[in-house]
Amino acid sequence: MGAPEHRKVLLGVSGGIAAYKSCEVVRRLRDAGADVRVVLTQNAERFVTAMTFQALSGQPVLRGLWDAEADMGMGHLELARWADAILIAPASADTLAKLAHGFADDLLSTLCLAATAPLAVAPAMNHRMWLHPATQANVATLRARGAAILGPANGPLAEGESGPGRMLEPQQLVQALMAPGGTHVA
Numbered sequence: 001m002g003a004p005e006h007r008k009v010l011l012g013v014s015g016g017i018a019a020y021k022s023c024e025v026v027r028r029l030r031d032a033g034a035d036v037r038v039v040l041t042q043n044a045e046r047f048v049t050a051m052t053f054q055a056l057s058g059q060p061v062l063r064g065l066w067d068a069e070a071d072m073g074m075g076h077l078e079l080a081r082w083a084d085a086i087l088i089a090p091a092s093a094d095t096l097a098k099l100a101h102g103f104a105d106d107l108l109s110t111l112c113l114a115a116t117a118p119l120a121v122a123p124a125m126n127h128r129m130w131l132h133p134a135t136q137a138n139v140a141t142l143r144a145r146g147a148a149i150l151g152p153a154n155g156p157l158a159e160g161e162s163g164p165g166r167m168l169e170p171q172q173l174v175q176a177l178m179a180p181g182g183t184h185v186a
């Protein structure tokens, strides 16, 4: 992996309420000297727009496997090769399940299968979803495979409940990702 200030970071954003915080993640990654490319899942686009991430990253945002226009630029395999770190924030329960089981039915999951770069995920969800044995098993699988699991934090959640499930703050994610030697926060 290159020097932290030159790291090429692929930021995957999945469909959770914390997706709005990922805009700040892009800003902070760029402040830390990273080149950032953003991939949104289709469900992420229900919470945030590609245009916002395009403006913040200064790069086109890839949204789908079958996006012909994007594939004329940097296609999914090239993007997988380009990245020297992958951060998925927020990582929804659904996306964690896909990654744990090796699904490749959308752009983000396909990229993750095709990439050899280290993977970091920042889970964010309702505390019951987080504590469900299925989610815990998926996270254990990813951790055993070498992925860095960043968070979640304990605290107030979007629906007025409280518990483990809050996405870590953008600055915490960026510090963990850009730490010399890679991500070590569990």
Ligand SMILES: Cc1cc2nc3c(=O)[nH]c(=O)nc-3n(C[C@H](O)[C@H](O)[C@H](O)COP(=O)(O)O)c2cc1C
Pocket (backbone or CB within 6 Å): 013, 014, 015, 016, 017, 018, 041, 042, 043, 044, 091, 092, 093, 094, 095, 096, 124, 125, 126, 129
């Ligand atoms: C208002 C709303 C908020 C949601 N927030 C979350 C969330 O914070 N975390 C999560 O894992 N799923 C959340 N979901 C469910 C996901 O959007 C859903 O599981 C979706 O399939 C995730 O798709 P993706 O992982 O491909 O982006 C939410 C759904 C809705 C309607």
